[in-house]
Amino acid sequence: MKKPGIIKGVQIDEQDLFNKACDTGHEVNERDPRKELEAVITVVWFKRDLRIYDHRPLAEAVTKGSVLPLFVFEPSVWEAGDVSVRHKDFVMESLQELDEQLSKRGARLYTAIGEMTDILQELVLHLGPFRLHAHEENGTPNTFRRDIAVRSWMKGKGFPMKEWPHFGVTRGLKTRDAFQKGYEAYVSGELTPAPERMDSRSGQLPACLKQGVQEPLTLKIPGEGIQTGQKGGERAAHGTLRSFLDARYKGYQLKISKPYASADSCSRLSPYLAWGNVSVRYTYQETVKAIQQSASGFEQQQLSAFLSRLHWHCHFIQRIEDEPEIVTRTMNPAFDTIRQDWDEQAYQAWLQGKTGIPLIDAAMRCLHETGWLNFRSRAMVLSFVCNTLMLDWRRPSVDLARLFLDYEPGIHYSQVQMQAGTTGFNTIRIYNPVKQGQDHDAKGAFVRRFVPELRTVPDAFIQEPWKLPAGLPDGYPSPIVDVAKANGEARRILWSLKQSPEAREAAGAQLNKHGSRKESRRRSTKKPRQDFEQLDLFS
Numbered sequence: 001m002k003k004p005g006i007i008k009g010v011q012i013d014e015q016d017l018f019n020k021a022c023d024t025g026h027e028v029n030e031r032d033p034r035k036e037l038e039a040v041i042t043v044v045w046f047k048r049d050l051r052i053y054d055h056r057p058l059a060e061a062v063t064k065g066s067v068l069p070l071f072v073f074e075p076s077v078w079e080a081g082d083v084s085v086r087h088k089d090f091v092m093e094s095l096q097e098l099d100e101q102l103s104k105r106g107a108r109l110y111t112a113i114g115e116m117t118d119i120l121q122e123l124v125l126h127l128g129p130f131r132l133h134a135h136e137e138n139g140t141p142n143t144f145r146r147d148i149a150v151r152s153w154m155k156g157k158g159f160p161m162k163e164w165p166h167f168g169v170t171r172g173l174k175t176r177d178a179f180q181k182g183y184e185a186y187v188s189g190e191l192t193p194a195p196e197r198m199d200s201r202s203g204q205l206p207a208c209l210k211q212g213v214q215e216p217l218t219l220k221i222p223g224e225g226i227q228t229g230q231k232g233g234e235r236a237a238h239g240t241l242r243s244f245l246d247a248r249y250k251g252y253q254l255k256i257s258k259p260y261a262s263a264d265s266c267s268r269l270s271p272y273l274a275w276g277n278v279s280v281r282y283t284y285q286e287t288v289k290a291i292q293q294s295a296s297g298f299e300q301q302q303l304s305a306f307l308s309r310l311h312w313h314c315h316f317i318q319r320i321e322d323e324p325e326i327v328t329r330t331m332n333p334a335f336d337t338i339r340q341d342w343d344e345q346a347y348q349a350w351l352q353g354k355t356g357i358p359l360i361d362a363a364m365r366c367l368h369e370t371g372w373l374n375f376r377s378r379a380m381v382l383s384f385v386c387n388t389l390m391l392d393w394r395r396p397s398v399d400l401a402r403l404f405l406d407y408e409p410g411i412h413y414s415q416v417q418m419q420a421g422t423t424g425f426n427t428i429r430i431y432n433p434v435k436q437g438q439d440h441d442a443k444g445a446f447v448r449r450f451v452p453e454l455r456t457v458p459d460a461f462i463q464e465p466w467k468l469p470a471g472l473p474d475g476y477p478s479p480i481v482d483v484a485k486a487n488g489e490a491r492r493i494l495w496s497l498k499q500s501p502e503a504r505e506a507a508g509a510q511l512n513k514h515g516s517r518k519e520s521r522r523r524s525t526k527k528p529r530q531d532f533e534q535l536d537l538f539s
């Protein structure tokens, strides 16, 4: 039977309160005084929020008494195929630092391997009732279902659970029109300092929980680590932000499309935002401060361009929050009538960076080695596999997810579908990698760095080595496709499909559900400046 509870003098239905809290992702039984007495410890469940600064679930747990910081390597998440060894390594580095930070404050991090509900089941046997604090995860259907299972488990036990929004994303958003308000409230919200001291008395804990960080050796995590690139952790995240806001931002717009130079002039915050080593809110507020302090209009322009990306970050994550199925379902089903054939040989050539087209090969090999690519190169490799080669977007989306160290499902699957042209409401862009190379890597520095077979090719041929009078260098293949011809055909197919009544109808519905409400930008007829070409790709 449902029991009534009292909140601020108003009689309420406890079950109702719980359900509302689950729906909107906020308080669950939190203010029930009886439960407050029973639950002596708060389990803080770390997921993609591996930090202590601006971490509300942790800070609020500390005010309530003992805390048990917990990270769980779940087989259903880590063996699902979209996350890989490089993500695990980054998470391990982040967890090591998190444990150090917690230790300094009187607590320790606990790690476990297993499904979260099984771990909770073990915990209750040792702890009795406990509270659970976490950030909302705006992820794939897989993690979405996992979170529902956890909420339902807590609800079944009648234990209090509280979740906080992690980004400027609103759970249960009724209409896209309301997104902006939620975003602004989030980014301008108060920052939460890291707790100074923590009480972590927890009594005896189940054997599945290990104090400190344990390697998830029993899990079969696919993929490979990075060879050179970014390391996880809150300290590295803050250092990266600082170095960007102090100096690196000055080349932001100028170099954003250059595959090589952008590695230094872009913020490089993406893996830290994706794994939560730094919050979007903190990043936003530090950038606003830097804009206020910057001396020239030029500097302000660079920083404002960066700030707009933080908005896009949340814009796209709102999309997966509203419709997690975009991970596997084509946003505009009319586009499922094409790309019916599969060419495994061409696909493997693309994936391994052996297409015979220098910029594509350099980008894919860079990704294997470092886990990062600038936006334009990502758009180009995706366009190549889905448009030039006319292959379905689903497999490349998962293979790229495994390779991007900053894999963030909301951004990733939206961008994949946009670049493959399957939303139906974005401009169809099909890149010519030879022209991209001539425009953005004219001397071939990027190509030479990642495709050693081409190191000695003269600048004039670096993007088209098949035109070398002496023939291709040893070990480098001929192009697997005539790009100009294939792109022409792709353009014809995609544009005619985009204009069909079925595609237009579905596109209208999708635009209404997910499109940006920044009308003035989208409808602008002015030729975009180089940096703002990305805006075309964004709606």
Ligand SMILES: Cc1cc2nc3c(=O)[nH]c(=O)nc-3n(C[C@H](O)[C@H](O)[C@H](O)COP(=O)(O)OP(=O)(O)OC[C@H]3O[C@@H](n4cnc5c(N)ncnc54)[C@H](O)[C@@H]3O)c2cc1C
Pocket: 266, 267, 268, 269, 270, 271, 273, 274, 306, 309, 310, 312, 313, 314, 316, 373, 374, 375, 376, 378, 379, 382, 404, 406, 407, 408, 409, 411, 412, 413, 415, 416, 419, 534
């Ligand atoms: C096919 C494809 C897949 C992508 N997958 C991911 C992904 O899994 N994770 C990811 O973080 N980004 C993804 N992006 C977006 C973008 O390429 C990266 O965010 C950016 O290159 C990361 O480098 P940075 O942090 O130096 O970016 P900066 O230019 O410094 O931008 C700062 C932050 O803004 C956000 N951001 C930047 N560009 C975009 C964008 N176009 N859309 C949404 N948010 C943006 C990111 O959080 C980024 O860290 C993808 C783009 C494409 C075309």
